[in-house]
Amino acid sequence: MFTLATWNINSVRLREPLVARFLTEEAPDILCLQETKSPVEKIPLEIFRSLGYTHLVARGQKGYNGVAILSKLPIEDAGDRDYASLGHARHVAARLENGITIHNVYVPAGGDIPDREQNVKFGQKLDFLTEMRDAFHADNPKKSILVGDLNIAPREDDVWNHKALLKIVSHTPIEVEHLAAAQDAGKWVDVTRNDIREGRLYSWWSYRAKDWDAADKGRRLDHIWATPDIVNAGHDSRILRPVRGWEQPSDHVPVLASFDL
DNA sequence: ATGGTCGTTAGACGA
Secondary structure: OEEEEEEEOOOOOOOHHHHHHHHHHHOOOEEEEEOOOOOHHHOOHHHHHHOOOOEEEEEOOOOOOOEEEEEOOOEEEEEOOOHHHOOOOOEEEEEEOOOOEEEEEEOOOOOOOOOOOOOHHHHHHHHHHHHHHHHHHHHOOOOEEEEEEOOOOOOHHHEOOHHHHOOOOOOOHHHHHHHHHHHHHOOOEEHHHHHOOOOOOOOEEOOOOOOHHHHOOEEOOEEEEEOHHHHOOEEEEEEOHHHHHOOOOOOEOOEEEEEOO
């Protein structure tokens, strides 16, 4: 059995103490981070190594984006894709010794206006998802887990107000359709929703709310998916809402699942 | 309906 977590950390260097606290308290076997905002060589690895996370694959750039997989388990092979040819560090993959491949993805946020004619970033987000779709259609992934900040809340109960968010980037129908197309192409199953089938689930709350907890205007942007051949091994999904209340938090919280593999 | 807050890094840009 192994436990896996995904967390948009919004600067791994600034939040090194929070990552260390999370690794100490929850001790997942694997932690996938997004928005590390750091070149790979500047990720603070010593503290993570000291906590048992001696294996790392990461992609980074200065100031923006960045993804990393910290692991207690050995990593046999690694790779990355540049979906939509943006030149951004938004994907890294690792294969474990048990043959499981983990994809860690940071989908572009997409800007404010949900129209590719008026907003280049929205078009890039859709193109990124389309290229993910095409890659998974070609790859036919097996024994694979995909996690990350997908920057889309697909279900009505993944947002605080479905109707109010239909024209807000992250919950527009065209984004939900593009995400579903990428998901279907790899036959990915939403592990979190396979485990927790009903009720509102959020993994992100804006920094801009006066009182994020009281307002509770959240969205489920962070996801764990698995291919059908291993999805039944997944269990004990959790979203760690209290982490949003830690000192100097990320606006995202960790999402976890365990796999009997 | 609008503006609200962060992080990086040094004036915006991105989320």
